[in-house]
Amino acid sequence: MTLQPISPARYEDGRKLNLAGFAERFSMGDLSGLPLLWQRFAPHLGHVPGQRDHDSYGVCYNPDAQGGFDYLAAVAVNAGQPLPDGFSTMALAPQHYAVFEHHGSLQRLKATFDGIFQWLPQSGEEQADAPLFERYPAGFDPADDHAVMEIWIPLLRK
Template identity: 40%
Template sequence: MDQQAKLPLEPRMEAGKALVIAGVQGRYSKATVGDIPKLWDLFNTCIKDIKKRVGGVTYGVCHNPHNGEFDYMAGVEIPTKSDVPGNFEFIEIAPLNYAVFPHHGPVQALEQTYERIMFEWLPHSGYKVMGADFERYSADFNADKGTGAVEIWLPVGEKG
């Protein structure tokens, strides 16, 4: 059993703010989720074209789930949707309440952290998912070196 699986899932609760994320996106399934790093490689070649970036944080947004597939956007926060350069897509994220989970270990193990959240923590939490979840990568994040911080932000509301 790896180190990641032994750590307890103890999220902090945080009120999110409205975000506009601009970036590149693709449609993925469980079978193709391994291709997401290629999307990040593409994004990293064109991130410089986003001139009005807010802060140094990057986001991986999972949204529009349907029939086992979902859209994934690699992006950065921008001030408003009118600041989106023409060759990029964007998503608006509503100000929801989040359970924020730190991810420990290599980014390649992110899928295991997601599965633990969805199958171990969520069913016993008293919450339900309320919208798009996202990964938040610190400004000093480097996937190659394994440095920086990654958090999973899951929008939650009380089960009714």
């Protein structure tokens, strides 16, 4: 199957974002643990101390040359909020982003990412050395063929 590059829905200057949730290390060769991480975190949605809204975030950071990366399933929280044991925190600095929409179930998310990373070298943009993240709106259903979520790719400002 030949993929077509995907154009960004928009460009955004993101604000500082304080996140809290559960983190694990994954490999591009085996992403099977990602749904399990979200299943463990799901009961906390709407109940995390200091939670700011109802969106949730999947943050990819600390990539290595072997395809490994850390992933944080999280919500936005007030800075400095005491959290239960087992929670990880992260502060995303303000950053310039290309924002892409993914339509449909998460079964097809890899194809969207592949299209984005086909677009990137042809776009004249350059990815910044910063975490990229997925933003899931409140009520997002990962199996819904009509669901919409966003992928925020950090870019170097020109």
